[in-house]
Every structure is written in structure tokens, then in C-alpha cells.
Amino acid sequence: MPPNGKPQWEGPSEYPYGFRDPEEYLFRSQPGLHREVVEEISSQKSEPDWMRKLRLEAFDHFLARPMPAWGGNLADLNFNEITFYIRPSDRAQVSWDEVPETIKRTFDRLGIPEAERKLLAGVGAQYESEMVYHNIQQALEKKGVIFLSSDDGLKKHPDIYKEFFGTVVPHTDNKFAALNTAFWSGGSFVYVPPGVHVDLPLQAYFRLNAQGVGQFERTLIIVDEGASVHYVEGCTAPVYTRDSLHSGVIEIIVRRGARMRYTTIQNWSTNVYNLVTQRALVGEDAVMEWVDSNLGSRLTMKYPACILQGKGAHGEILSMAFAGRGQHQDAGGKMIHMAPGTSSKITSKSISKAGGRSSYRGLVRILPGAAGSKSKVVCDALLLDSDARTDTYPTIRTEEEKVDIGHEATVSRIGQEQLFYLRSRGLTEEEAVTMVVSGFIEPLVKELPMEYAIEMNRLIQMQMSGSVG
Amino acid sequence: MARRSERACENNDPAALKPPPLTDIQVEAIGRETGEPGWMVDLRRAAFELYRRMAMPSPAADAWRRTDLLQFPFSELNLEALAVSGKTKRVPAAWLKPAAGARTGGQLALDDRDVHTATLDDDFIRAGVIFMPFSQAVRDHPDLVRRLMGSIIPATADIFAALNSILWDAGFLLHVPKGVKVDKPLHSLLWSSGEGLRAWRLLINVEEDAEVSLLHEVASPERSEAAARLDIVEMIVHPGATLRFFMTQAWGGNVVRVAHEKAVVNRGGRLFWGNAHCGARSTKVFSTLELIGEGASAQWSGLQVLDGDQRADITTAQNHMAPKTVSDLLNKSVLMGASQSNASGMVRVEPEAAGTDGYQGNRILILSDRAKAEALPGLEILSDDVRCSHGVSIGGLDPEEVFYLRSRGIPEAESKALLVEGFLEGILHRIPDEEIRQRMHLAISAKMKTMEAGQVQNTESVRQQPIPDAEGAQL
Numbered sequence: 003m004p005p006n007g008k009p010q011w012e013g014p015s016e017y018p019y020g021f022r023d024p025e026e027y028l029f030r031s032q033p034g035l036h037r038e039v040v041e042e043i044s045s046q047k048s049e050p051d052w053m054r055k056l057r058l059e060a061f062d063h064f065l066a067r068p069m070p071a072w073g074g075n076l077a078d079l080n081f082n083e084i085t086f087y088i089r090p091s092d093r094a095q096v097s098w099d100e101v102p103e104t105i106k107r108t109f110d111r112l113g114i115p116e117a118e119r120k121l122l123a124g125v126g127a128q129y130e131s132e133m134v135y136h137n138i139q140q141a142l143e144k145k146g147v148i149f150l151s152s153d154d155g156l157k158k159h160p161d162i163y164k165e166f167f168g169t170v171v172p173h174t175d176n177k178f179a180a181l182n183t184a185f186w187s188g189g190s191f192v193y194v195p196p197g198v199h200v201d202l203p204l205q206a207y208f209r210l211n212a213q214g215v216g217q218f219e220r221t222l223i224i225v226d227e228g229a230s231v232h233y234v235e236g237c238t239a240p241v242y243t244r245d246s247l248h249s250g251v252i253e254i255i256v257r258r259g260a261r262m263r264y265t266t267i268q269n270w271s272t273n274v275y276n277l278v279t280q281r282a283l284v285g286e287d288a289v290m291e292w293v294d295s296n297l298g299s300r301l302t303m304k305y306p307a308c309i310l311q312g313k314g315a316h317g318e319i320l321s322m323a324f325a326g327r328g329q330h331q332d333a334g335g336k337m338i339h340m341a342p343g344t345s346s347k348i349t350s351k352s353i354s355k356a357g358g359r360s361s362y363r364g365l366v367r368i369l370p371g372a373a374g375s376k377s378k379v380v381c382d383a384l385l386l387d388s389d390a391r392t393d394t395y396p397t398i399r400t401e402e403e404k405v406d407i408g409h410e411a412t413v414s415r416i417g418q419e420q421l422f423y424l425r426s427r428g429l430t431e432e433e434a435v436t437m438v439v440s441g442f443i444e445p446l447v448k449e450l451p452m453e454y455a456i457e458m459n460r461l462i463q464m465q466m467s468g469s470v471g
Numbered sequence: 472m473a474r475r476s477e478r479a480c481e482n483n484d485p486a487a488l489k490p491p492p493l494t495d496i497q498v499e500a501i502g503r504e505t506g507e508p509g510w511m512v513d514l515r516r517a518a519f520e521l522y523r524r525m526a527m528p529s530p531a532a533d534a535w536r537r538t539d540l541l542q543f544p545f546s547e548l549n550l551e552a553l554a555v556s557g558k559t560k561r562v563p564a565a566w567l568k569p570a571a572g573a574r575t576g577g578q579l580a581l582d583d584r585d586v587h588t589a590t591l592d593d594d595f596i597r598a599g600v601i602f603m604p605f606s607q608a609v610r611d612h613p614d615l616v617r618r619l620m621g622s623i624i625p626a627t628a629d630i631f632a633a634l635n636s637i638l639w640d641a642g643f644l645l646h647v648p649k650g651v652k653v654d655k656p657l658h659s660l661l662w663s664s665g666e667g668l669r670a671w672r673l674l675i676n677v678e679e680d681a682e683v684s685l686l687h688e689v690a691s692p693e694r695s696e697a698a699a700r701l702d703i704v705e706m707i708v709h710p711g712a713t714l715r716f717f718m719t720q721a722w723g724g725n726v727v728r729v730a731h732e733k734a735v736v737n738r739g740g741r742l743f744w745g746n747a748h749c750g751a752r753s754t755k756v757f758s759t760l761e762l763i764g765e766g767a768s769a770q771w772s773g774l775q776v777l778d779g780d781q782r783a784d785i786t787t788a789q790n791h792m793a794p795k796t797v798s799d800l801l802n803k804s805v806l807m808g809a810s811q812s813n814a815s816g817m818v819r820v821e822p823e824a825a826g827t828d829g830y831q832g833n834r835i836l837i838l839s840d841r842a843k844a845e846a847l848p849g850l851e852i853l854s855d856d857v858r859c860s861h862g863v864s865i866g867g868l869d870p871e872e873v874f875y876l877r878s879r880g881i882p883e884a885e886s887k888a889l890l891v892e893g894f895l896e897g898i899l900h901r902i903p904d905e906e907i908r909q910r911m912h913l914a915i916s917a918k919m920k921t922m923e924a925g926q927v928q929n930t931e932s933v934r935q936q937p938i939p940d941a942e943g944a945q946l
Contacts, residue, residue: 370840373840383850383852385852385855385857386855387855388822388825388854388855388856390855391851391852391853392850392852393849393850393851394848394849394861395847396846396847396848396863397845397846398845398847398863398865399843399844399845399846400837400843400844400845400865401843402837402840403837403838403839403842404840404867405837405865405866405867406865406866407863407864407865407866408862408863408864409846409848409861409862409863409864410860410861410862410863411848411860411861411862412858412859412860413850413852413857413858413859413860414857414858414859415855415856415857
């Protein structure tokens with residue numbers, strides 16, 4: 003698409019979630035990396051001693067570890083300007099009426115309780131560092147489904163936390179996992195008992211409001227044998243000149259025969275660094291699906307992973323990235339096959355425009371013993387104009403003979419013939435381009451719950467508006 | 472991260488990671504030995520100055536972390552071989568047979584640094600074609616050599632390129648003047664004793680609208696002591712020219728190899744480049760296509776047939792730097808025994824390269840559960856008017872296909888061999904010249920024979936026969 007000298011979508015000015023609330027907080031730590039802040043978080047949360055020690059250990063590990071030299075540009079990320087802990091309210095409310103008025107207004111504007119009424123089994127909402135609201139349908143609660151903020155999870159189920167916390171993503175995994183382990187606050191704890199099917203999705207909503215804030219949500223999900231659940235998270239933030247940092251760690255355990263889907267609609271404003279580690283351990287005959295869409299943020303580095311531990315385990319990743327002006331989406335996925343008969347599939351769709359850069363970075367690894375494993379990776383990239391950039395960096399590694407691995411990637415721009423055809427049917431060029439883009443990401447969008455599919459299409463249209471003349 | 476540090480720890484051999492300890496005296500001796508002109512000696516000295524300031528690459532560096540080659544004790548290698556000349560060895564007759572039989576337009580065979588054969592059809596000589604040992608070209612065509620040598624791969628590229636620029640004692644120059652069509656395939660051979668550390672280079676310059684085909688072979692006998700070979704292959708395809716370059720590498724299993732190969736293709740130039748790697752214990756190749764003129768095209772075809780503990784780590788780059796350029800890369804590996812193959816490639820399309828078509832394919836056939844394969848096919852696209860894609864497939868033989876052939880009465884081992892043959896065919900058919908194709912096939916079949924005999928896991932049997940009727944080579 004030639005820019006035609008027409009104004010292009012600038013991002014922030016048309017970002018609908020760019021509003022901000024006054025910054026009135028119960029507690030706000032001093033900015034920068036300080037051991038005292040780690041201690042303060044732990045003591046404010048009255049945590050068990052082992053967690054405090056683990057945080058401090060992770061803090062030391064973070065300091066000792068070099069910044070990653072690959073991926074996106076992290077040179078401008080200044081930890082000294084980041085506020086690592088902001089506590090907006092006392093505790094996670096279970097009744098929407100009790101949520102502080104300003105925060106409530108924010109989430110009302112984002113449509114959270116409304117969505118909940120319609121189709122959700124449970125909702126959690128995180129504002130800055132803390133979950134401000136958490137609720138679940140009573141029927142599920144009776145079946146033994148647990149859906150709590152991570153802080154409450156640790157308080158109410160210390161044994162489970164002691165046993166599983168940091169086992170899927172240890173703090174030594176990477177620099178940002180260490181950072182998260184040191185400063186973690188908020189996130190969800192989900193437990194689904196054996197055989198229980200949670201038919202409607204559980205949702206968490208993440209909001210950054212203050213300037214230069216760091217959000218380190220930590221989620222632990224355990225889906226017990228034969229159970230199933232779908233968890234959806236959405237993220238937004240206002241637009242500031244100072245960059246914010248969101249660095250979550252998501253740990254998921256999918257036990258034998260269970261099924262888990264984790265969906266992310268990431269729509270941070272373009273001043274947010276989004277550096278997330280998501281990983282699932284997948285047991286025998288279990289299924290893990292990551293649906294990951296990255297539309298927002300300045301830089302996203304996020305590679306959801308499935309460790310296929312049990313025989314016949316299946317992992318799937320659907321990754322969608324849209325990089326506009328000033329954005330770099332470095333996304334992808336990892337599949338580690340450790341057991342016989344495991345299978346995986348990664349589908350990546352990326353769109354770049356107006357100087358944006360999308361990169362697919364992925365790993366498929368077949369370890370000795372994982373005989374009969376199958377893996378298929380398909381990466382498609384669409385370039386909308388000549389300033390945009392796309393990269394593909396896959397790694398495929400096998401130490402097994404009886405495997406079937408396929409990887410395909412294509413890069414293309416919108417076909418002039420397609421556009422001509424649509425325009426000959428009376429569509430404007432912008433409508434035509436938007437339609438082609440919608441068709442391009444269709445395989446992903448159709449996997450979303452309907453409300454999100456509508457939202458996704460709306461977000462894409464917004465990204466596209468004004469992009470052509 | 473963890474993997475990198477792990478690698479670094481593995482490297483506890485004190486001899487590893489140290490560059491070979493060269494002295495001024497040794498460097499001076501190389502030039503003196505061949506009586507080369509002062510400017511060439513100066514080039515070696517300059518490369519030596521550079522080399523002294525260089526360190527071995529870090530095993531954590533992106534280009535080196537997938538190979539075990541840096542753990543090889545380069546610093547302990549015998550450099551004495553360099554100072555010794557005229558050591559006559561017998562070049563096996565099988566290798567000396569002209570590649571395209573009677574159609575061969577010229578043949579150049581080196582026995583390490585010594586010239587064994589040097590022929591070129593009179594027609595081509597009259598047309599100004601130069602096809603001669605590099606050391607002779609240095610004396611006979613100093614202007615050409617000074618202008619082009621190192622212009623594609625300078626000594627500054629890395630420590631191995633610097634080392635090659637100091638040490639090289641064998642080499643070939645092929646120059647085809649403007650408009651000249653060399654309509655018979657040329658054949659060059661470097662037979663080496665397979666001792667110590669040595670370096671060779673090949674420079675091919677195909678002037679405007681000229682055309683040439685070359686089959687280049689390197690081979691050495693099986694020996695027990697460790698040895699290393701460093702290659703530099705520089706290719707320049709001028710506007711409208713066509714180069715067909717094919718290479719078979721059959722070093723003995725005692726050899727490790729570090730190769731830098733690069734071709735620059737100008738406007739409307741066409742390059743067909745194929746290579747078959749059968750030999751060497753560990754290979755690290757940097758192979759680059761640079762399409763710098765509008766409408767330049769290149770086809771790159773690679774084949775690795777590995778067994779025993781062989782490793783091949785091949786880094787390819789397809790750089791599209793001008794509009795309407797086309798690159799088509801297909802690499803196939805057959806892995807037996809406990810061999811390992813790593814193929815990392817990058818297709819890069821610069822903003823000015825509109826209308827580009829780039830393809831990168833990797834097919835890996837694993838015939839043993841001890842073999843390991845890794846593929847990293849990358850794309851970096853900075854222009855929107857492109858068609859770029861890559862594809863990777865890794866797997867063993869399809870049991871259904873084996874079953875089908877067996878149901879037709881073909882024994883299992885033979886069925887498998889047929890399927891492997893079919894797999895290789897996909898690469899071999901990209902070699903246009905029938906005789907060159909057959910010649911390259913010979914080296915491959917020798918290796919595959921062991922599989923037919925059901926000896927896939929057996930390293931030693933393979934090592935005994937690098938090429939048919941080359942027994943005379945066994946020292």
C-alpha cells in the first residue's frame with residue numbers, strides 16, 4: 003500500500019482506552035529497583051516467609067542477569083523510572099458496588115461488569131498492582147472451582163502455592179521472570195477440580211493507569227484431570243510520555259485428559275513494554291491452547307509455551323500481531339515435545355504497517371524419546387506499506403528419528419488484484435484493505451468468544467482507519 | 472541463555488579457543504616458498520597484522536553456538552606442512568577422471584600446492600579465459616588478482632578469513648572475459664594430503680554476458696590425526712552473465728572445515744550454485760548470496776549426507792539488495808548414525824528491493840534415532856512488494872511408502888534406499904549438466920551404499936570408502 007501522502011493512523015490519538023484517572027492511591031513505592039520495595043510488598047501482603055525469601059532471591063538473580071541481547075530494543079527501558087508497586091485499594095471486592103468509584107468508572111467505561119453479566123463465569127479486574135475486583139458464579143464455586151486473585155490464592159491455599167509456584171516458570175528462567183518473581187502482585191489463581199467443565203470463560207482484565215508504572219501480575223492455573231476451562235485476559239493503559247512496563251508470568255498445569263484455553267487480547271497503549279512469560283505443562287492426553295493477540299504496546303516480547311510432558315499431549319498456539327507506527331511485536335511460541343505421540347500446531351498471523359515491525363520467533367523442540375511426535379508451524383505475514391517490516395526467526399530442533407515436522411512461512415502484501423476486485427464491487431480502498439486484513443486474521447478471530455471477536459474486528463478497523471486514501 | 476552458558480562450560484579444553492600461534496618467520500616462509508611477488512607477500516603480512524589483533528569467536532556468538540568447531544584445538548595443528556613443498560602423493564585416478572568426460576573444456580588438479588594437471592581448450596585460451604592455479608595467476612595476472620582477491624570476502628571478515636588470507640597455498644582462478652561463452656564444463660580438483668592446517672581459495676569472475684560452468688571438488692584420504700581446512704570462495708557474476716558452480720566436498724573424517732563462500736550477482740546475472748557435503752568431521756560454512764543488481768537471480772542447492780559423528784553447521788544468507796531479484800535456496804540433509812546438522816538461513820529484503828521473490832527450503836531426512844537436526848530459517852523483510860517464503864520439513868522415511876514398495880516385492884533395505892534416492896533426486900535435478908550431476912551423485916552414492924548394506928549405524932565402514940575405486944587414496 004503506498005502511503006499516498008495521506009495522514010496515517012497515529013496510534014495514541016485515536017486509542018479509545020487512552021483516558022486516565024486521577025492518581026490517588028493507598029500506597030505507592032518509590033520508583034526504581036530497590037530491595038526495600040520487594041520487602042515492603044511482601045510485608046504489606048503479610049506473606050509467608052518462603053515467599054519473601056523467594057522474592058529476594060529472584061531480585062538478586064534479576065540484578066545479576068544481563069539484559070537479553072536478542073528480540074526487541076530494550077535500551078530505552080529505564081528501570082529507575084518505573085514504580086514497581088502501586089496499591090489502589092484495600093482488597094479485591096466481590097461486589098461491584100464496593101469497588102472504589104474512580105476505578106469502577108474506569109472499568110465501566112471498559113465494559114467489564116457488562117461483559118460479565120452477559121457471558122462470563124467469573125471476572126477479575128486488576129488496577130495497577132492489585133486485583134480490585136474478583137467474582138465467580140456461585141454454581142461454579144459449589145463445584146469446587148476456585149477463582150481468586152493470586153494474593154488471596156496464596157493466603158487461602160498456601161499449600162498449593164508452596165507446591166506449584168515457580169515450578170512451571172522458575173525465577174531463573176529469564177531476566178523478566180526474575181523481575182516478576184521479585185515484584186509480583188495481582189494476577190489470578192484458578193483451580194478446576196477433576197471432571198469439572200467450566201462452560202463460560204473466566205475473564206481477567208488488566209489496567210495500568212499511573213505514569214511509569216510496572217505491573218507484574220502472576221497467574222497460576224491448575225486444571226485437574228479431565229476438567230476444562232477457558233481463561234481470557236484483556237489489557238489497556240492510558241497514553242503517557244513516560245513508558246510503563248507490564249511483565250507478567252503465567253504458569254499453567256493441565257493434568258491428564260484436561261483441556262485449557264488461554265486467550266489474550268493485548269491492547270496496551272504504545273508506551274507500554276509488554277514482556278511476558280507464559281508456559282503450560284501439559285499432561286497425558288491433555289490439550290493446551292494459547293490464543294494470543296497483540297495489538298497494542300510499544301514492544302511486546304512474548305512466546306507462549308507448551309511443555310508436552312504426557313503421552314499424547316497436544317499443544318496449540320494461535321498468535322496474531324498487529325504492528326503500527328512505533329510498535330514492535332516480537333511474538334511467537336514454543337513447543338517442547340517430551341513424550342511419545344505428542345502433537346503441536348502453531349499458527350502465526352502478523353500485519354505490519356506505517357513503520358511497525360512484527361517478528362515471529364518460535365521454537366519447536368523434539369527431545370529424545372518423543373517418538374511419533376508431530377508438529378506443524380505456519381507463519382503468514384502481511385505488509386501493508388513500504389515502511390513496514392516483518393521478520394521470521396524460527397528454530398526447529400529434533401533429536402528423534404520418528405517425527406513429522408513441518409514449517410512454512412510466507413510474506414506478502416495485499417494483492418492489487420484482490421483490491422481491484424473489491425473496489426469494482428463498490429468498496430472504497432480503505433474498506434477493501436480492511437476486508438482483506440479481516441480475512442487474513444479470520445482463522446484466529448473465529449477462535450475467540452463472540453464478544454471478543456466483535457471487539458477484535460473493531461480494533462482492527464480502528465487500526466486500519468485512515469491508513470489508505 | 473541457559474543453553475549458551477552451558478556451551479561455554481563444555482569448552483574446557485585449554486587448547487581450544489586459542490588461535491594457531493603463527494610467527495613472522497612462518498608467514499614469510501609461505502611466500503618465499505612459492506617465489507611470489509612482493510605485493511602478495513605484503514598482503515599476507517597485512518592479514519597477519521590483522522590476525523594478531525583478532526581473537527577466536529566466542530562459542531556463545533550467534534554464528535558459532537550451534538557447532539562444536541571452536542572446541543577443536545586449532546592451536547595444536549601442525550603448520551610445518553606449509554613449509555614443505557613438492558611432497559608428491561598419488562592423486563587417486565577416480566578423482567582425476569575429467570568431470571564431464573570428453574566434453575570437459577579444461578581441468579585443473581592440485582595435489583596440495585603442487586600442480587598435477589592444468590589443461591584448457593585452445594579456443595577458450597584464445598578467447599581470454601583464465602583457468603589456472605591461484606599462485607600462477609598471482610604471477611601472470613597480477614592486476615586482475617590484486618583487484619578482485621578479497622573484494623568479496625576480505626581478511627577482515629573474521630579470524631578464519633584472516634588466517635586463510637595469510638596461509639593459503641592452494642587455489643584456483645577462473646576468469647571469463649566479456650561475452651565469452653565457455654560451452655564446455657570446466658573441472659577443478661583439490662586433492663590434499665589431509666594433514667595439518669591449510670587454506671585454499673577460489674576466485675571466479677564472470678564478466679558481462681559471459682557464461683561458464685565449473686565443477687569443483689575437494690577431497691583427502693582418511694587419516695587419524697586431526698587436520699583443518701579453511702576455504703574462501705569468491706564469485707562475481709557481472710551484468711547479464713551466467714555462472715554454474717557446483718562443488719563436492721569429500722575431505723577425510725579427520726578434517727574440520729571452516730568455509731566462507733559468497734557470490735555477488737549484478738544486474739540480470741544468473742547464478743546456479745550447488746554443493747554436496749559428504750566428508751569432514753565437522754563443517755562450518757558461511758554461504759552468502761548477494762543480489763545487487765536489478766533482475767539478478769540465484770539458485771542455491773545444498774546437500775549434506777552425514778553419518779558417524781559428523782556435524783555440519785551451515786549458515787546461509789540471501790541478501791536482496793536490488794529490485795526484482797530472485798533467490799531460490801533448497802537445502803537437503805540425510806542424517807545417519809549420530810550425525811548432526813544445523814541449517815540457519817536468512818532471507819533479507821532491503822527496502823529498495825521491490826518486486827523480490829525469495830524462497831528458502833530445508834528438508835531433513837533422519838535415518839537414525841541418534842541423529843540430531845536443527846533448522847532456523849529466518850526472514851527479514853523491509854520492503855512490502857515481495858513474495859517471500861520458507862518451508863522446513865523434518866522426518867524419517869514414511870513407513871507407508873516403505874510398505875508400498877515392499878508389497879511390490881522390493882526388499883526392505885532396497886525400498887529404503889530407493890526412497891532416499893528419491894529424496895536426493897529433488898536436489899540433483901537442479902544440476903543442469905547430466906555428467907556433473909552423475910559425478911556428484913557418485914560421491915553421494917558411495918556414502919549411501921553403507922545404508923543399503925544395513926550398516927547405517929556403522930561409522931567405520933563408511934570411512935573406508937569415500938568414493939568408489941579411490942582405494943589408492945588410502946594411505
